[in-house]
Amino acid sequence: MEKEQLREVLTKGKQLAGEYEELNRQYNRVKRPILLSGALLVIILIMLEIIVVSIKKIMPMTLILKDLFITNPGQWPMLIGINVIIVLILLFFPIIRQVTNIYVYFIGKCFLINKQKGLKKEISHTLDQFIHSTQLPQLFCETKIIDKFIGYLDIYQADSLKECVKLYKEEERHEQILEGIGDLKKEISAVGDKVSDVSERI
Structure with missing residues (x-):
């Protein structure tokens, strides 16, 4: 192979190596939202449980009736709204938890996990292209290494x-x-x- 042809091969290899590195960065970035979504779900559930326990302990129904209904009847609409929220949380908290769980899983599976799989295929395809076009193993699929190879053509007069x-x-x-x-x-x-x-x- 002539030196100019070798330079073209290495230039193409550098381009593919750059694409390979960028795809790997994207693949690693996709992992974080999957982990963060799971952590966020746990935090949300813990906060909801704390709210439910706090409401049950600090604002029992008898105190609400005594303090608001009797002393200030004008706040009935607000009281009714608070009671409705408490009842909904207490009755439907397991459902809310399950729906949240399913929702986060759905988002993760449909968008993040599928995107991760797609990136994995692109990474594999780009690597195959690099190996096929340069005849170099995966170990050398780095732009900094290819830059060194290109430098060897001029500095050390490498011809292969x-x-x-x-x-x-x-x-x-x-x-x-x-x-x-x-x-x-x-x-x-x-x-x-x-x-x-x-x-x-x-």
């Missing part, structure tokens, strides 16, 4: 994908060695500091 892969692995190995040396220097420095502290105490 095999050579680009070889140069990339050598570069990775070199960086790992440098990181290891850096960690070793930090450990030696830490040991030296401890020895100095001990010497000063003695």
Whole structure:
């Protein structure tokens, strides 16, 4: 393969790798609403239960009748409305909980989960395209890696994908060695500091 053809292949591969990365970001973002919807449902149900218990304890029917009906008959409409709300909550709370449960599940299944499945298919299709067009494995489906491969064409005069892969692995190995040396220097420095502290105490 000529260098210009190789550059075109890598440019196309970079485009596909970018699409692959974006689809993965979207896929990960879709996971959050599914988890948040479940957490939100739990919070709503806990709040409803607290409201019901509070109403039953703080505003029993006898006190409402005594304080509002007898002392201030003009507030009958408000009292009736409060009583209706209390009765509805007490009678239909299990139904409300079930309906809320079904609603959240329906929204999650129809929109979020189905969207997640669709993104999964797109991710798989894009990855297949990348592998087919570049003949590179999934490991190299990253824009930063493809950018390095394109750089190797000019810097090291690489003329094949095999050579680009070889140069990339050598570069990775070199960086790992440098990181290891850096960690070793930090450990030696830490040991030296401890020895100095001990010497000063003695």
